Amino acid sequence: MNRRTVVKAIAASGALIGLGAMMPRVAVAAWNKDAFNAKSQADALNALYGSAAEASADVMLKAPDIAENGAVVPVSVESKLANIESMAIFVEQNPTPLAAEFGIPAGTAADVSTRVRMGKTTNVTAVVKAGGKTYSATKEVKVTIGGCGG
Amino acid sequence: MAKIFRVKAKARGGKTAVKMMAKHNMDTGLQKGKDGNLIPAKFLDTVSVSHGGKVVFEANLNTAISKNPYLAFTFEGGAKGEELSVAWSENTGSTGTETAAIK
Numbered sequence: 001m002n003r004r005t006v007v008k009a010i011a012a013s014g015a016l017i018g019l020g021a022m023m024p025r026v027a028v029a030a031w032n033k034d035a036f037n038a039k040s041q042a043d044a045l046n047a048l049y050g051s052a053a054e055a056s057a058d059v060m061l062k063a064p065d066i067a068e069n070g071a072v073v074p075v076s077v078e079s080k081l082a083n084i085e086s087m088a089i090f091v092e093q094n095p096t097p098l099a100a101e102f103g104i105p106a107g108t109a110a111d112v113s114t115r116v117r118m119g120k121t122t123n124v125t126a127v128v129k130a131g132g133k134t135y136s137a138t139k140e141v142k143v144t145i146g147g148c149g150g
Numbered sequence: 151m152a153k154i155f156r157v158k159a160k161a162r163g164g165k166t167a168v169k170m171m172a173k174h175n176m177d178t179g180l181q182k183g184k185d186g187n188l189i190p191a192k193f194l195d196t197v198s199v200s201h202g203g204k205v206v207f208e209a210n211l212n213t214a215i216s217k218n219p220y221l222a223f224t225f226e227g228g229a230k231g232e233e234l235s236v237a238w239s240e241n242t243g244s245t246g247t248e249t250a251a252i253k
Contacts, residue, residue, distance in 0.1 A: 030196075030210075031195050031196055031210050032210065036195075036210070036212045071216060071217065072216045072217075073216070076222075091214055094214050095178075095180060096212055096213065096214065097214075098212055098214075099211075099212050099214035099215055100209055100210065100211050100212060100214075100215055101209070101210040102207070102208065102209050102210075102223075103205070103207070103208030103209070103210075104207075105204070105205055105206060105207075105208075107206065107225055107226040107227065108206050108207055108223060108224070108225040108226070109165075109223065109224040109225065109226075111223065111224060112207075112221070112222065112223050113220070113221070113222040113223075114209075114215060114219065114220055114221050114222070115215070115216040115219070115220050116214050116215055116216060117178075117213075117214050117215065117216050118214075
């Protein structure tokens with residue numbers, strides 16, 4: 001290694017550090033492999049937030065009572081809690097219960113809608129992390145036709 | 151690559167409501183194809199939306215999200231004519247960045 005390459009390497013690493021500092025602050029961690037691949041809801045919840053969630057009336061979960069088609073079940077999560085960092089949707093009896101995790105930066109409303117697949121009739125749980133604590137709401141959704149390809 | 155997201159963003163009263171839908175099969179890796187072999191998993195795993203360099207929404211998705219994923223959220227700020235940037239990645243490692251105008 002000669003002087004030239006060393007100088008270049010230092011310059012390059014400096015540029016990288018600068019880029020890292022300029023990147024916007026990320027609210028959620030990268031795709032959490034353990035949580036998304038967990039086979040049970042308890043494991044997934046533990047891997048994602050590190051604790052069990054406390055049922056709370058401040059988490060509003062909107063989902064149909066009966067979903068005719070399990071492949072497309074509209075689900076909305078809304079919460080009035082302060083300091084919300086992230087929200088997650090679990091479908092208990094799916095092969096991998098954690099369906100999605102949303103990062104909610106300051107300034108974004110804690111009201112997110114999406115559509116999930118459900119294999120069979122089961123509980124859908126919304127979990128909200130706010131101020132370091134986790135809160136949840138659960139609702140049973142009856143599925144007439146499963147959405148996992150049957 | 152063609153855009154995979156259709157984004158409808160409407161600014162009203164200082165807030166912007168965003169509805170977005172991707173054209174994507176979200177293959178779970180559990181389904182069998184016509185030849186009897188499993189179709190390998192191929193799904194969108196991360197979606198990040200930013201406005202003016204600030205991330206306003208992030209989603210980590212799993213295979214349990216329906217085919218042609220739909221996401222809706224609202225953030226403070228944003229005005230007509232400004233741009234949103236949508237960055238996505240797949241479990242296969244493909245990534246993309248798209249822009250959409252706020253109406």
